[in-house]
Amino acid sequence: MNYKQFILSLLVLSAISCKEQNKHLYKIEGRQITINDSLPSNTEIEGFIKPYREHITKDLDSILAYAVDTYTKSDGRFNTAIGNFMADAIYEQANPVFKSRTGKDIDLVILNHGGIRSIISKGNITAKTAFELMPFENSLVVVSLKGSQIDSLINYLIQNKVANPISQLKLSVDKNFNVLSATIKGNNIDTNKTYYVATNDYLYNGGGNMTFFKPNEGLYNLDYKIRNVLIDYFKKVDTINPVIDDRFIQIK
Structure with missing residues (x-):
């Protein structure tokens, strides 16, 4: 074999060896790893996160207000003390923000019954209470609706037949x-008027089957999380004592 033949043979062998071979999945195996207290902790990781955990715990456990009942x-049935509290707190905290940005007032607030994720227990209220009530990252928005669309909002409340939180x-x-009657801030609903309705971004986008927000006359994002609204309200008041009232009732 001469030199050229030798080189050619090497190239052929190299090409054959580098050729990609088809591979087929033969078997998949797995096993369950139980995570419990028997697993040893990593002292290095624990030492790293300890100051952060202590800081967060301190913030969450700080006392902000007091609840006179659970x-x-x-x-x-149609309105609850906790729902009334949440809707009223949102109105009180959000209206000044909206007014400062637009020169207008919020006319009413609507949330969903399912969005209340916990109770408020009698006793001290902490920041953790707000996280338990609203664990989601929902933010406040204000939607401009014509009075004629408010009828759809009212029909939703009637057909839903649960205590969706409302205010005003x-x-x-x-x-x-x-x-029998429907009023906003004590006034009859004017079908030609534009009303500014505060809710959260989840409901605005159709969550809870609230489809009456679209179409609309405009949308204002307040960049204010519901959870932060509650925390700010708790900080402002000393005691909360919400009640069931006549904002949504059935007369038999």
Whole structure:
């Protein structure tokens, strides 16, 4: 074999050896690894996160206010003390923000019953209470709706037949759920007027089947998380004592 033949043979062998071979999955195996207290902790990692954990725990456990009773979202049929508290707190905290940016007032607030994720227990209220009530990252938005669209909002409340939190809106229905009266801030609803409705971004985008927000006359994002609204409100007040009232009732 001469030199050229030798080199050619090497190239052929190299090409053959580098040729990609087809591979087929033969078997998949797995095993369950139980995570429990028996697993040893990593002291290095524990030492690293300890100051952060202590800082967060201190913030969450700091006392902000006091609740005179325990409040749950099941303590009323069409409105509840805890729902009224949340909607009223949002109105009180958000309206000054909206007013400073637009020169307008929020007309009403609506949330969803399912969005209340915990109770408020009698006793000290902490920042952790707000995280338990609203563990999601939902933020406040204000939607401009014509008075004619408010009818759709009211129909939603009637058909839903649960205590969706509302503020500044009063609604009464008869035994057959026909509307007896509906007012916003004590005034009859004007179909030609534009109303500014505060809610959260999840509901605005159709969550909870609230489809009445679209179309609309405009949207304002307040960049204010519901959870932060509650924390700010707790800090402002000394004691909370919400009640079930007549903002949504059925007269039989």
